[in-house]
Structures are given as structure tokens and as C-alpha cells.
Amino acid sequence: MEQDLLNILPQLIVLATSMLALCFEMLRRATGSLWVLVIGLAAAAGVAISKLGTVTTAFSETFRVDFLSLWAAIILGGAGILSALLMRQELRKTGREGTLSSLVGFSTLGSMILAGAGDMMFLVLGVLISGLTGFGLAAYPKTDKATEGGIKYFIYGSVTGAVMLFMLTFWAGTSGSTLLSALGQPGLEPVLVLLGFAGVLAGLGYSASLFPFHFWTPDVFEGAPVSVAAFVSVTPKIGAFFALAQVMRSLHPEGLDYNLILALLAAFSMTFGNVVALWQKNVLRLMAYSTIAQAGYFLLGVIAINGSELAVSSLVVFSVAYAAMNIGAFAIIQQVGPQILNFEGLARKKPFMAVAMVVFLLSLVGLPPLAGFAGKFLLFGAAIDVGYSWLAIIAILNSVISLAVYLRIINPMFFKKQPVFSSEPSTLLRWVFLSSFAVTVLVGIAVRYFL
Amino acid sequence: MMTNFPLLSITLFLPLLGAILLMAFKTGRKGTNIIAVGTAFLTLLGTLGMAWRGLGTGFSQVEEVAWIPQLDVAYRVGIDGISFTLVLLTGILFLSSIVFSTKIKQKPRAYMALFLMLETACLGVFMSLDLLLFYVFFEITLVGMYFIIVGWGHENAKKAGVMFFIYTLVGSLLLLLAFLALYLNADPRTFDMRALIENPPVTGGIAVFTFWALFLAFAIKTPLFPFHSWLPLAHTEAPAAGSAILAGILLKLGAYGFIRFMLQMTPEMFREFAWVVMAVAVFSVVYGALVAMAQTDLKRMVAYTSINHMGYLVFGVAVAAVGSESAGIRGLDGATLQMFSHGIVTGLLFLLIGAIQDRVTTREIPVLKGLLKSYPLLSGFFVVAAFASLGLPGLAHFPAEFQIFLGGFEDYPWAVVIMLLGLVIISATYVRSIQRSFMGAADRNILKMVKDLNARELLAFVPLLILIILTGVYPDWILKYIHETVKLLM
Numbered sequence A: 001m002e003q004d005l006l007n008i009l010p011q012l013i014v015l016a017t018s019m020l021a022l023c024f025e026m027l028r029r030a031t032g033s034l035w036v037l038v039i040g041l042a043a044a045a046g047v048a049i050s051k052l053g054t055v056t057t058a059f060s061e062t063f064r065v066d067f068l069s070l071w072a073a074i075i076l077g078g079a080g081i082l083s084a085l086l087m088r089q090e091l092r093k094t095g096r097e098g099t100l101s102s103l104v105g106f107s108t109l110g111s112m113i114l115a116g117a118g119d120m121m122f123l124v125l126g127v128l129i130s131g132l133t134g135f136g137l138a139a140y141p142k143t144d145k146a147t148e149g150g151i152k153y154f155i156y157g158s159v160t161g162a163v164m165l166f167m168l169t170f171w172a173g174t175s176g177s178t179l180l181s182a183l184g185q186p187g188l189e190p191v192l193v194l195l196g197f198a199g200v201l202a203g204l205g206y207s208a209s210l211f212p213f214h215f216w217t218p219d220v221f222e223g224a225p226v227s228v229a230a231f232v233s234v235t236p237k238i239g240a241f242f243a244l245a246q247v248m249r250s251l252h253p254e255g256l257d258y259n260l261i262l263a264l265l266a267a268f269s270m271t272f273g274n275v276v277a278l279w280q281k282n283v284l285r286l287m288a289y290s291t292i293a294q295a296g297y298f299l300l301g302v303i304a305i306n307g308s309e310l311a312v313s314s315l316v317v318f319s320v321a322y323a324a325m326n327i328g329a330f331a332i333i334q335q336v337g338p339q340i341l342n343f344e345g346l347a348r349k350k351p352f353m354a355v356a357m358v359v360f361l362l363s364l365v366g367l368p369p370l371a372g373f374a375g376k377f378l379l380f381g382a383a384i385d386v387g388y389s390w391l392a393i394i395a396i397l398n399s400v401i402s403l404a405v406y407l408r409i410i411n412p413m414f415f416k417k418q419p420v421f422s423s424e425p426s427t428l429l430r431w432v433f434l435s436s437f438a439v440t441v442l443v444g445i446a447v448r449y450f451l
Numbered sequence B: 001m002m003t004n005f006p007l008l009s010i011t012l013f014l015p016l017l018g019a020i021l022l023m024a025f026k027t028g029r030k031g032t033n034i035i036a037v038g039t040a041f042l043t044l045l046g047t048l049g050m051a052w053r054g055l056g057t058g059f060s061q062v063e064e065v066a067w068i069p070q071l072d073v074a075y076r077v078g079i080d081g082i083s084f085t086l087v088l089l090t091g092i093l094f095l096s097s098i099v100f101s102t103k104i105k106q107k108p109r110a111y112m113a114l115f116l117m118l119e120t121a122c123l124g125v126f127m128s129l130d131l132l133l134f135y136v137f138f139e140i141t142l143v144g145m146y147f148i149i150v151g152w153g154h155e156n157a158k159k160a161g162v163m164f165f166i167y168t169l170v171g172s173l174l175l176l177l178a179f180l181a182l183y184l185n186a187d188p189r190t191f192d193m194r195a196l197i198e199n200p201p202v203t204g205g206i207a208v209f210t211f212w213a214l215f216l217a218f219a220i221k222t223p224l225f226p227f228h229s230w231l232p233l234a235h236t237e238a239p240a241a242g243s244a245i246l247a248g249i250l251l252k253l254g255a256y257g258f259i260r261f262m263l264q265m266t267p268e269m270f271r272e273f274a275w276v277v278m279a280v281a282v283f284s285v286v287y288g289a290l291v292a293m294a295q296t297d298l299k300r301m302v303a304y305t306s307i308n309h310m311g312y313l314v315f316g317v318a319v320a321a322v323g324s325e326s327a328g329i330r331g332l333d334g335a336t337l338q339m340f341s342h343g344i345v346t347g348l349l350f351l352l353i354g355a356i357q358d359r360v361t362t363r364e365i366p367v368l369k370g371l372l373k374s375y376p377l378l379s380g381f382f383v384v385a386a387f388a389s390l391g392l393p394g395l396a397h398f399p400a401e402f403q404i405f406l407g408g409f410e411d412y413p414w415a416v417v418i419m420l421l422g423l424v425i426i427s428a429t430y431v432r433s434i435q436r437s438f439m440g441a442a443d444r445n446i447l448k449m450v451k452d453l454n455a456r457e458l459l460a461f462v463p464l465l466i467l468i469i470l471t472g473v474y475p476d477w478i479l480k481y482i483h484e485t486v487k488l489l490m
Helices: A002-007 A009-026 A030-051 A067-091 A097-115 A120-139 A144-175 A180-184 A190-207 A217-223 A226-250 A258-277 A283-306 A310-336 A351-365 A371-385 A389-415 A427-442 B007-024 B029-053 B081-103 B108-127 B131-152 B157-185 B193-198 B204-221 B231-237 B240-265 B267-293 B298-322 B325-360 B376-389 B397-411 B413-438 B455-473 B476-489
Strands: A056-058 A063-065 B060-068 B073-079
Touching: A002 A009, A002 A056, A009 A030, A009 A067, A009 A097, A030 A067, A030 A097, A063 A067, A067 A097, A067 A226, A067 A310, A067 A427, A097 A120, A097 A226, A120 A144, A120 A190, A120 A226, A144 A180, A144 A190, A144 A217, A180 A226, A190 A226, A190 A258, A217 A226, A217 A283, A226 A283, A226 A310, A258 A283, A258 A389, A283 A310, A283 A371, A283 A389, A310 A351, A310 A371, A310 A427, A351 A371, A351 A389, A351 A427, A371 A389, A371 A427, A371 B131, A371 B157, A389 B131, A389 B157, B007 B029, B007 B060, B007 B073, B007 B108, B029 B081, B029 B108, B060 B131, B073 B081, B073 B108, B073 B131, B081 B108, B081 B240, B081 B325, B081 B455, B081 B476, B108 B131, B108 B240, B131 B157, B131 B193, B131 B240, B157 B204, B157 B231, B157 B240, B193 B240, B204 B240, B204 B267, B231 B240, B231 B298, B240 B267, B240 B298, B240 B325, B267 B298, B267 B413, B298 B325, B298 B376, B298 B397, B298 B413, B325 B376, B325 B397, B325 B455, B325 B476, B376 B413, B376 B455, B397 B413, B397 B455, B455 B476
Parallel strands: none
Antiparallel strands: A056 A063, B060 B073
16 A cells, blocks of 8 residues: 555645645635645656656556656646646736646646556546546636636536446446456457447547547637646646557457547548648637647557557657647747737747747647657657558648648748737746747657657 | 767758857847858868768768667768768858858848758758658758748748748658658668668568658659649749759759669669659650740749759669669769759859849849840859750760760660750750840840949859869769769669
8 A cells, every 4th residue: 555655656746736735725825826836746747757667556456657657747747837837927916826726736637647547437537637627727717708618618528528437337347347457358348348448539539639529629728818728738638648548558459440440530630630720810729720630649659559669658759749849839829919910020029939939830740850750750650660651641641731730820920020019928938938948849859768 | 080070060060050159149240141151161161171081982981879779760970972972062052152142131140040050951961871860951951941932032932932841841751751661671670871771671562652752752852743843933932042052952852862762772662663763754854844945034944944954863863773783883973963063053053043133133034135245244154054054065064964874875765865855955945045135235224234243243153163164074073982982882
């Protein structure tokens, strides 16, 4: 038991700090709760770093401590810190921003639990915690748009959560256990396994805004505070894909080609997201469809999880890259404004900010030597390694379309004359995008440490 | 002496250092020009230093640092005769282009920084001995050129830039897939180009896939018909020095890829499908020539002649893939020499067109008249460069094209006959355009009192002109490096 607790120390730290942050909020010490959260998440990430290399389980195999869940603690810890700093900067003076800190903490915890799930109940728990806190974050400003987004997020979340829970009973029924590892035994009823798989896809697909479970995404991104959009575009998604990887590791491929299902979803998600993003005028909606497209890329790593040594590291590297470039881009959007018009002439007024935005967006396209390239490179390699070359080709064609999408933001920054933007970024914001920038630039060079 | 001195890496990153300096300090226009020209000059010295150290057989002066050891990706650079030729070309043409561009008034710091960054990327492509490193530099050239076209180009620059970026991104992503296929099939898995050349890894179905992915990637970049449609627009809209670099260096990335990857890493497939490559090359020769003839814009005309010239070049490589040893050596010698000569000739032509446009504000052949009277020096340079481009003996293209034809004629006389037809059309195109724009009575507008070539332009043009003549009459100065490598390669 003691060993079990030690094994999940990062998650326990996040739990403790989230509750502590809540206490500070009750005392109306918003700043205090922010710093508690930052320190807690940093400590959790630090502990996870020190544990890298451990492979074990906790609580009778229900929680997996491995490369994926440890890296999840590191990445999600970092993403949580950056998002919380962004929220603090954006929502200062509301008086209740301590609430945000604790919600960010709990949501991060939910995604960390997902990433190490070894049991069906942990899947449900993770989806629910990260979802429930997400509704609160999305609807926080209480404007019409925010409320609309929050409600959509809530309705989709409760429906997919219920579907997931219901379908999981088929798994438990056929395998006689709620452990994911029990799904590895031969002789399970394929139809029941497929039903359970569909349920898991619905729940995790919703968290990850994967087509066709993505419908809440654009409205939440548009309505919620920009910093919240940054957070929900990163944290639940990474948790969900790591969870899906844990599930795929356990499934026994008997008669059913789960990979093919995932590959089709990946192809649709990428293509749909990118093509729809081409027509968006609002940068936040554009980014929403971009995250739907990027969700497809994550699936390449999940598909390869049983067949390629590259798969696990490709998921981790792409997650690091994705978190850094997405949060960085949202930090700049928060400063500049939600319309493409707001970006006109940015290069003239704020050259570094414009260059940083180009770096984030080109990294999302997957151009070297940026982090997004390192991630996609490993993902493509993993997919080809398990015989999914056609999917890699579709992913590549999508990268080309996504270039056209992101150029729609890049071009006005450099090639329009009138600068309309003038406010100075705050120190906090500067820190956020400097650290995202550093990660986005350096991960390509330092990728050896993730393997 | 000083065998461990990392000359290649220093030369490679020198321009980048210059770019960073320019971005970091608010240098005035003069300071910007000094830093840019100085860096480009030092870089050229670095490339000359490589020749002075001497090229051994195979890849020499190799420098290697581990990058992702788990995947056997490393920072590996080195040169052989073929890559050295292109490295030297890069050093020369960038210096000329940057000297020519010192007149730029619009955001000169960003312009020069982009140019220098682009130079590092180009050098990196030619020096890389690692697939992943190659790919990284290959993509950076795209980004750099995109911003140069869109930021400093003419009216339709944005459309041209986006088209250029998207088209060539398709190619380079296919390239990435091919590289992954090469990596995954190598035993042991590696990104080391030397190992992949030593033991071409792909066989069977995956080899077919790899070959065609490589072919598409490089055919778009080169470009060959029908993958060329991004090129005329990009050339027309780019600023003069941008066009020079685009035609002079970036197109060579494709041609270089034909040799380095298709010929050396998928030789079996190349042998099998050489006829397709030849057919596309021969068609590009005739197509490029015919379409060039129909152009009224000088820049577009030269752009289409590039398609024609790249056709000869790729034909030479295809001969090396399939022909006898002697024919192959001639073909490949010629193709590599053609890369160099096309770089300096077309580079000079585009810079000259830029100089013409600076003076008379148009590039339309029907509007231009009697340039010779007002600008004898400028016209003289143009006529020599144009004659070089059409393959006049004694100028740079002749020894290259002659060798390609000689190599090809042994086994494919008909292909050579058709290509000679392309040569005739190109000659007619140039002669006619020279006659129309430079001869005759000058138009009133042309007679504006602008000086003939100034010191800045002479400084940019004269070295290129000297090289064109030198390569024409004594090609052996560069061919000796090429030939050693080519012999080894066949």
C-alpha cells in the first residue's frame, strides 16, 4: 500500500495542491491559490521526472506507472502551469480567480489519471473529472457565448460519459473484470468487445475533440476565455490519447481490426478539421478545427502502440510539442485578439511576437527543425512501421492543407501595412510564450531524451 | 595540418550567425549591408578553404555529432566532388545576390537576415550526410524563400509565394515518407546516408514506393513537366536576387536529389524506370523551350528556359543510371557541371533582368527597345549570359550539355536528336528576344537618363561573367573535382 502511494506520488501531489488551492480560494486569496497550484504542479512534474524509467502498477494493476503516465504527469503539469498563468493574466479582477486555479488542478489530475488508467473505472473517473471541471472553466465569464459553450460542453460530456459507462459494462461482463488487462485474454465475445470499444471511443473521443465527437469544440473555444481554450485544447486531449493507448495495449485483436477503425477516424478527423478550418474568420474557431485535425495525428501513435518501438515516444514527443505550440499560439491570440483582422501588421509593431507566432504555427504544420516536426516525424515513422503507409500519406496531404490554414494568420501579420495592435504584453504572458517558444524550438534538437 | 578544424560546420553556420546578428542589433542600412556582404564573403572563403584542404575519394572532411542516437540520427556533414560543386556555387551566387541587393530600401535588415538564413539552409542541404538533417535544411529553404517572395516580390507575390510553398511542401513531405521507408528498411536502421549508399536498403514493393516518392519530390523541386506550374509565377513575382537564388540554387536541390538519393540509394529502381525519367526529361526540354518562346516577359522567358535546362540535366543523370560506364560517366559529369553552370548563368540573367527593371520599370519584351544604345554595358552582359544559356561553345553551358549529349548519344540517339531540337528552339528564343529588346531604335521611355551599370552591379556581375567564360573555355578547373567523384560512383 505504501509502495502504491509512492508510485502515484505525482497524482497525489496534484490532488493535494488542488484542494489546498480551493482552501485559499475560500479565504479569498486568489494569488495564493495560483502559486500553490504552480508549485504543486511543478513538484508533481519534478517527482515524475525523477521516477522516469520506472515501470510498475499501483492498486492491483488498476493504475499503470510507466513511460506514458510519467510523461503525462510532466507534460500536463507544465501545461497546467502555463494555462493557469494565462488565466490569471486574462481574468484578473474577477475576484474569484482562485476557483480557476483549483479547477485547473482538478482537471489536470483527471487527465493524469486517464494517462495511467489500467482499469475501466479509472477511464470513467478521468473523463468525468476532466470534463466536469472543463464545464466550469468554459462558462466562467458568464457571458452568453461562454454559457452557450459551457452548456454544449456539458451536454456532450454527460451524454458521451453515460454512453461510455454503459458500454463498458459489456467489457466487464465478457471479461469478468474491470481491469483493462483482462481484455487481453482470448475467447472474449467479439461483439461485446466491439461495443465496449465504441463506448470508450465516444468518451475519450469527446475529451480529445476527435471527429465525430468534436461538436462542442468550436463553440467552447469561441465562447470561453482564450486561456481556457488553450487549456482544454491541450490537457484533456493528451490524457485521452494516452488512455486510448493504454486501452489498445490491452486489447486482444481477435477477429476485429481495431486499428482500422482508429485509422479511419484519424483520416476523417484530420481532413475534416483542416478543411473546415480553411473557412474560419475567427482565429479561435480556426484553432478549434485545427485541434480537431491535430487529434487525428495523435491516433497514428495509438495505432502503432502494439507494433512499433517508435509509438510510445512518438506520442510523448508529439504531446510535448503540441502542448507547447498550442499554448504559445493561444497566449499570443489572447494578447492580440480573436479575429484575423487583429493580426494585421503585427510584425511591424511586435516583431518578436510575430516571429514567435510563426514558429508556433509552422510547428503545428510540422516543419523542421521545430518540435511539431519531431513529433510528426516519429508518428509517421510509427505508422509506417506497422504497415499504415496509406494513413501516413493522408496525414502528409493534411499537413499541406494545414499549411494553407495557418498561412491565413501568418500572411496578414507580415504583409499588411496598418498595425492596429498596441497593448504591451504583461510579464506573466511574456513568460508563458517565452517558455512555449523555447520548448517548441528546442524539442527537435533534444528529442533523444524522450526516447 | 589542422585536420580537426571544423571548417564545414563553421562555413555552414556563418551565414546564420550573420542573420542572428542582423536580427539582434538595430544596424543602420550601411551596417546591415556591411554585415551581410561580409558574412557572405567569409562564407565563400570557407568554401574555397574546402577546396584548398583537398577532397579525398568519397565523402571527405566529415564532421559528426550524435543527435538522436536511438534512431541513429546524427549531425553529419561532409562533401564529395558533386556536393562541393554545389557548395561552391552557393557561396558564389549568394555573394553576388547579396551585393546586388544592397540597394534594397524596404526593411533591409529582415531581407538580408532571410537571405543569410537561406544560405545556411542551402549549404546544409548540400553538406548533409544524414537524411533527417538533409530534410531539416530542405524545409528551411522553403520557409526562407516563401518570406522573400511574399515580402519583397511584385504585385502577385502572395499568390506566388503560397503556391510555391504548398507545391513544394507536397514534394518535401513525400520526401519525408521516402526517407522513413529507407530508414525502416535499412539493416541496422540508420539515417546515415553513407551507409544507405553503401547498401541500398529498399527492395520489392517498398522500393517502388520509395523511388516514386523520391521522384515526385525532386521532380517538383527541379522542376520537370508536368510538376512545374509553381515555377513561372514564383520566378516572376520574386525580387531579382530571389529569382537568382531560386533558379540558381533551389532548383539544384531537386537535381542533386536525383543523383544523391535516386541514383545512389535506389539504383535498381532507377535502372528499371530510367525510361520514364528520360521521357519526362526529354519532354521537359522541348516543352520548356517552346513555352519560353511564347513569353513576352523576360523573367518568365528565363524561368521557362530553366525547365528546359533542367531537362538536359535530369536526362544526364538518367543516362548514368542505365547506360554503359563510359556513357554514364559522361552523363553524370555533364549533369553536375550543368548544375554549376546553370546556377551562374541563370543567376546572372535574373540579376540583369532586375537591373533592367530598375532602369526602365518593365520586363515586357515588346515594350523594351534599343537598350543597347542607352545601356551598352548592361546589354553586353545580358547578351553574353544569354548566349551562354543557349549553349554557345566557349561559354559555361556548352561543355556541360555537350557531355550529356555525348553520353546519351551512345545508347539513346533519338532522345538526343529530340533534345537538340529543344536547343534550336531555345537559341531562336534568345536571339529573337535580344533582337527585339536590345536592338533597334530606342523608345523614348527607355532613354531616361539612368546610368549604365554602377559599381555595385559590376561587383555582383563581373565575377559571374568571369566564371561563365572560365567554365566555358577551361571547364576542367571545376570538372576535376566532379570527375573524381563520378568515376567512383559509376
